[in-house]
Amino acid sequence: MDSAIRLRGLHKRYGDTIAVADLDLDIEPGEFFSMLGPSGSGKTTVLRCIAGFEQPTRGTVALFGTDVTALAPFARPVNTVFQDYALFPHLSVIANVEYGLRVAGVGRKERRARAEEALGQVRLAGFEARRPHELSGGQRQRVALARAIVLRPQALLLDEPLGALDLKLREQMQVELKELQRALGITFVFVTHDQDEALTLSDRVAVFDAGEVVQLGTPRDVYDHPRNRFIASFVGSSTLLEPAVSAALGLGSQAMAVRPERVTLDAATGGVPGTIAEVIYTGPEHRIVVDLDGLGARITALEPNMGAQNSRSRGDRVTVSVEPAAAAPLEAEPDAA
Amino acid sequence: MQIGRVARYVLGTITLVVLGLIYLPLGVVFLNSISTSETLSWPPPGFTLEWWGKALHSEGAFEALGMSVMVAVAASTIALVLGTLAAMALSRYRFFGKESVNLLIVLPIALPGIVTGIALNNAFRTLMGVQLGVWTLIVAHATFCIVTVYNNAFARLNASGTRLEEASQDLGAGLFTTFRLVTFPHLKSALLAGGLLAFALSFDEIIVTTFTAGPGVTTLPLWILQNMFRPNQAPVVAVIAVILAVLSVVPLAIAQRLTAKDAEAVSR
Numbered sequence: 001m002d003s004a005i006r007l008r009g010l011h012k013r014y015g016d017t018i019a020v021a022d023l024d025l026d027i028e029p030g031e032f033f034s035m036l037g038p039s040g041s042g043k044t045t046v047l048r049c050i051a052g053f054e055q056p057t058r059g060t061v062a063l064f065g066t067d068v069t070a071l072a073p074f075a076r077p078v079n080t081v082f083q084d085y086a087l088f089p090h091l092s093v094i095a096n097v098e099y100g101l102r103v104a105g106v107g108r109k110e111r112r113a114r115a116e117e118a119l120g121q122v123r124l125a126g127f128e129a130r131r132p133h134e135l136s137g138g139q140r141q142r143v144a145l146a147r148a149i150v151l152r153p154q155a156l157l158l159d160e161p162l163g164a165l166d167l168k169l170r171e172q173m174q175v176e177l178k179e180l181q182r183a184l185g186i187t188f189v190f191v192t193h194d195q196d197e198a199l200t201l202s203d204r205v206a207v208f209d210a211g212e213v214v215q216l217g218t219p220r221d222v223y224d225h226p227r228n229r230f231i232a233s234f235v236g237s238s239t240l241l242e243p244a245v246s247a248a249l250g251l252g253s254q255a256m257a258v259r260p261e262r263v264t265l266d267a268a269t270g271g272v273p274g275t276i277a278e279v280i281y282t283g284p285e286h287r288i289v290v291d292l293d294g295l296g297a298r299i300t301a302l303e304p305n306m307g308a309q310n311s312r313s314r315g316d317r318v319t320v321s322v323e324p325a326a327a328a329p330l331e332a333e334p335d336a337a
Numbered sequence: 338m339q340i341g342r343v344a345r346y347v348l349g350t351i352t353l354v355v356l357g358l359i360y361l362p363l364g365v366v367f368l369n370s371i372s373t374s375e376t377l378s379w380p381p382p383g384f385t386l387e388w389w390g391k392a393l394h395s396e397g398a399f400e401a402l403g404m405s406v407m408v409a410v411a412a413s414t415i416a417l418v419l420g421t422l423a424a425m426a427l428s429r430y431r432f433f434g435k436e437s438v439n440l441l442i443v444l445p446i447a448l449p450g451i452v453t454g455i456a457l458n459n460a461f462r463t464l465m466g467v468q469l470g471v472w473t474l475i476v477a478h479a480t481f482c483i484v485t486v487y488n489n490a491f492a493r494l495n496a497s498g499t500r501l502e503e504a505s506q507d508l509g510a511g512l513f514t515t516f517r518l519v520t521f522p523h524l525k526s527a528l529l530a531g532g533l534l535a536f537a538l539s540f541d542e543i544i545v546t547t548f549t550a551g552p553g554v555t556t557l558p559l560w561i562l563q564n565m566f567r568p569n570q571a572p573v574v575a576v577i578a579v580i581l582a583v584l585s586v587v588p589l590a591i592a593q594r595l596t597a598k599d600a601e602a603v604s605r
Contacts, residue, residue, distance in 0.1 A: 053503055073506040086504035090522045100508035103518070151508065 002065035004029045004155050004187040005050055010059035012045050012211075019045040021211040022059070027155075027189060029064075032181050034190045034198040037208030038234065043191045046208075047157050050189065051080050064154055079148035080157045084164065085140045087132040093119070093143050094128035100151040118150035119143075121180065138169045145180070155187040162197065174200055195235045199223060207231050223259075225328045232257035232330065237300070239263070241327070245297045248272050249322050255330045260287060262326035263301035265312075271319030274299075279312055281305075288312060290320055363582055370575035377571050392576035401560035408471065408556060409539035412478035413486075416535045417528060419479075420486030425520075428494035429502075446484040453480065454548030461549065469551035477549035478542060482535035489531030493524055526595045533588045557581075 005027040012020040020042040027033045035043035048054040050061055052073035060069045068076050079100070087096050094115055101111035119125050122142040132140055141161060148156055161177075162170045178201055181188045192198050198205045199219040207215045207222060207230075215227045226232035229240055238257040241249070246256045249272055264271075265288065277298065278289040288301045299320055303312075312318070340348070365379075370388055372381035392398060426432075427439055445453060457477045461467045501523065505515040543558040550556065555563070561577065564570040 051507060053507075072511075073503070074509045074511055080504075080507045082500060082504060084500065086500045088501060088504070088519060099505070099510075099518075103505075103508065103510040103514050147508065 003027060004031065004064060005189065006062040007046070008060045010046065010049060010061065011057045012049065012054060013057045018211050020049070023213060025206065025213065027187060029187055030185050032178070032188045032190065032201055032203045034192060034202040034205045035208055036192055036195060036198040036205050036235070038193055041208035042211040043208045044159060047159055047189065047191050051078060051157050052076050077153055078155045078157055079151055079153040080159065081144045081148050081161045083160045085144040087140055087143055089132055092128065093130050093132070096132065096143055097146045097150050099147060114150055118146040121149065122146045137165055138173065141165065141173065149184060153186065155189060158188060158190045160191055160193070177201060207235060226257050226330070228331045232328065239299045242297065245292065245295050246327070248292070248295055251322060251324055251327045252329065256327040257330055258322050258327045260300040260302040262322060263299060264321050265301050265303065265318045267319065267321040271321035273317065273319050276312055276314055276316045276318060279314060286312065290318060292320065366575050366578050370572060370579050372572060375569055375572065377575070388572035388576050392573045395573055397560055398573070398577055401555045401557040404555060405540055405557040408475055408478060409536045411475045412482045412539045413532050413535040415475070415479040416482035416486045417532050420483045420531065421490050421524070421528060423483070423487050424490035424494055428491055429499065442487055443484055445481045450544035453477070454545040457545070458548040469549060471551065471554050474546060474550045474554055477545050478539040482539055485534040485538065486528065486531035489527040490524055493527035497523055530592050530595055533592050537585070537588060
């Protein structure tokens with residue numbers, strides 16, 4: 001079976017800046033695929049190359065086995081949900097959703113029926129006659145989604161679609177997006193700088209940095225086994241252990257990343273002694289920062305909030321241990337300081 | 338911001354004086370149009386509606402009015418088409434010499450009319466070997482009418498960015514469909530405002546007109562200039578001036594309404 005989206009040697013340069021560097025990527029049919037990275041890491045440029053808004057400097061874009069590199073956006077079987085929604089302000093909600101069907105020459109009756117169905121799928125029935133400026137951010141988001149899925153694209157491209165929503169609404173929309181993707185069974189390519197969002201939603205995540213994919217895998221791969229310092233610190237939080245600290249903890253002799261929830265305090269046996277430097281109360285858990293004796297290093301542990309049972313204070317003496325399987329060895333980075 | 342009492346009176350007085358300087362002469366023109374004096378002597382010795390009757394039966398004035406409207410409509414239409422195309426090209430595409438083209442399009446509005454007039458007059462007669470006529474006049478007016486359309490359309494296109502056009506293309510619409518369904522509706526009010534301004538510029542233009550209108554082509558400003566100092570005609574000219582002043586309020590009101598409506602739409 002052909003990949004839904006296949007990029008080969010995709011390269012994009014703006015003047016002297018390389019936005020995307022010789023990227024090879026295969027996205028499978030029906031996959032929820034996220035491109036995660038800080039701003040300027042090239043993820044949006046890749047999305048715009050897939051949609052056809054940007055012409056790559058070199059390399060190819062193939063959709064379902066067909067090379068579309070030279071095709072204009074309107075000739076590609078994908079649709080986009082834009083970051084700021086880009087709804088047509090002079091058209092009503094239903095006219096916005098019908099737009100793609102209208103330019104495709106679909107009859108009035110059929111396009112009305114399909115547009116209403118799409119609005120139902122995004123739970124926005126009853127808003128047909130409103131204008132975009134009369135809607136809330138979340139409702140505009142749904143119109144943008146309906147407008148794209150009404151064309152039954154083979155792949156949907158989403159450019160930070162939840163970026164403008166507040167936290168509660170964002171979490172709700174995440175669930176709905178995932179459900180919608182399952183119901184439609186089509187490929188979603190999701191661009192985000194929010195690692196939580198990428199981990200929650202995706203089948204696979206590509207982590208971008210400086211125009212390159214630095215790690216590609218399932219959310220579990222990326223979270224549990226970050227390949228290098230950048231991923232370990234960008235995706236979730238972790239403590240980076242210098243080789244000497246790794247050795248003291250009995251983990252080996254190279255730099256490692258360890259997630260705070262995998263650090264155990266006061267285990268039955270062994271462990272490196274230290275003093276608690278800070279206890280941060282976050283509600284469901286305590287983040288405990290420990291100064292390790294004689295190593296000049298700190299490590300963060302996470303303990304669930306069990307009330308008075310496990311309360312700790314600054315200055316307490318503890319031992320710190322990390323299971324070897326819980327630490328991820330990091331690739332050496334010659335350019336890292 | 339708080340303004341002191343004295344400052345308020347001073348500023349109020351200045352405002353009244355300036356507004357008076359602008360509008361009192363218009364009142365004088367109106368009084369002249371109903372004055373019994375043929376030479377517009379001041380103060381008016383008496384009042385009469387004779388001039389209004391004469392003006393309404395003056396063939397010269399109405400022919401000139403028709404000519405002015407025709408030239409202004411033609412020049413504005415050319416300006417609307419070319420100005421929109423130029424604005425699209427300069428706001429949506431990158432090409433060699435773009436900055437220079439931008440400057441060259443806008444320059445005619447800054448050039449003194451007398452220079453434009455002489456240059457076009459020479460070019461038409463010697464370089465191109467064309468007889469001066471109505472068309473030379475229309476083309477001459479179009480050179481500066483384009484600027485107002487272009488400026489309005491260019492500003493609107495730049496402010497709106499390309500995101501709606503990208504959305505349209507993403508949904509399957511080609512270049513012309515996108516222009517028809519998305520860009521043009523968005524541009525409409527800017528084009529109308531630019532077109533009205535172009536019409537107004539052409540309508541009362543006199544310097545370039547003097548140099549580029551062929552014999553027998555008399556626009557209203559030319560007619561007024563020719564009749565202003567003729568005995569018996571001066572009060573008729575005053576009548577025409579009053580009519581024009583009243584008529585010119587209409588496009589102004591339309592343009593203001595459009596701008597207000599747009600501002601409202603943007604602020605939402």
